[in-house]
Amino acid sequence: MEDEIVLRACRISRSFEGITAVQDLSIEVRKGELFGIVGPDGAGKTTTIRILSGILTPSSGEAFVGPFSVLKEPERIKEIIGYMPQRFGLYEDLSVLENMEFYAELYGVPRQTKKERVESLLEFAGLSAFKRRLARDLSGGMKQKLGLACCLIHRPKVLLLDEPTCGVDPLSRAELWRRLADLLKEGVTILVSTPYIDEAERCTRVGLMHKGRFLLVEEPEKMKAIIDLPVLEVVCEDGRRVVQEVGWMEGIWEATVYGDRVHLTLASSELREVVASRLDRAGIRPNAMRFVRPSLEDVFISLARS
Known part of the structure; x- marks a missing residue:
């Protein structure tokens, strides 16, 4: 059975x-x-x-x-x-x-x-x-x-x-x-x-x-679907500095460092340009910025913090 x-x-x-x-x-x-x-x-x-x-x-x-x-x-x-x-x-x-x-x-x-x-x-x-x-x-x-x-x-x-x-x-x-x-x-x-x-x-x-x-x-696959907000991945050698610069901003719900990658959970995908502008003013040049599917670690951290 x-x-x-x-x-x-x-x-x-x-x-x-x-x-x-x-x-x-x-x-x-x-x-x-x-x-x-x-x-x-x-x-x-x-x-x-x-x-x-x-x-x-x-x-x-x-x-x-x-x-x-x-x-x-x-x-x-x-x-x-x-x-x-x-x-x-x-x-x-x-x-x-x-x-x-x-x-x-x-x-x-x-x-x-x-x-x-x-x-x-x-x-x-x-x-x-x-x-x-x-x-x-x-x-x-x-x-x-x-x-x-x-x-x-x-x-x-x-x-x-x-x-x-x-x-x-x-x-x-x-x-x-x-x-x-x-x-x-x-x-x-x-x-x-x-x-x-x-x-x-x-x-x-x-x-x-x-x-x-x-x-x-x-x-596992269904878990990832519970975060219905956009997750922006910022690839940068100094991930902690990225979090210091933008992690506090209004509309950023979570900011988590994974080695050389930072996952930002955004209230809206339109915040991507705001994040990019803020990092540029701080002299931070990411290797890449892209929207990604939430990882299980994103899900865990979001649930644990809430």
């Missing part, structure tokens, strides 16, 4: 020593979906995933994986999910193969199928040639791929990944996302958190998270 809900949280909250990490949060993830939780550090992403995986008890609310309550039936949950925290528990003194075999034993993989399953996942993760290498000698990206392979050893139907691409190089990031795309084709449902908003483009749906709440949950 296409719209079958396999992961659900109902108004969950969690506080730590009086500080609210997640507040009245609800989420539904459909079967076969890649759902992304996107937000900055401290937004509540890790707390949410730990609650959904049954590791952390919410202060209030309830969560379900399939028909099973995370609070009341944690053992049933473990059979269904694969959970990969930010720092996966690899044994540094064991080889890649030994780590895989350890997790196969831990999850009770039948002995007659264990070898085939381990070899298959090593091939899937691109680690077959490194199976004798100690985990401590792996690069950050290879450790993440090994962690993912270990999470998949018991064939989970739902995968929960907490910032799996943090601290790895761009090539390893791209490769990990290709692996996730392959898992989607196999029918695995995936919930992934990330601070990288560009990764949201790869998700079926996205929850933009800020201060323990979702600002918006929607498909």
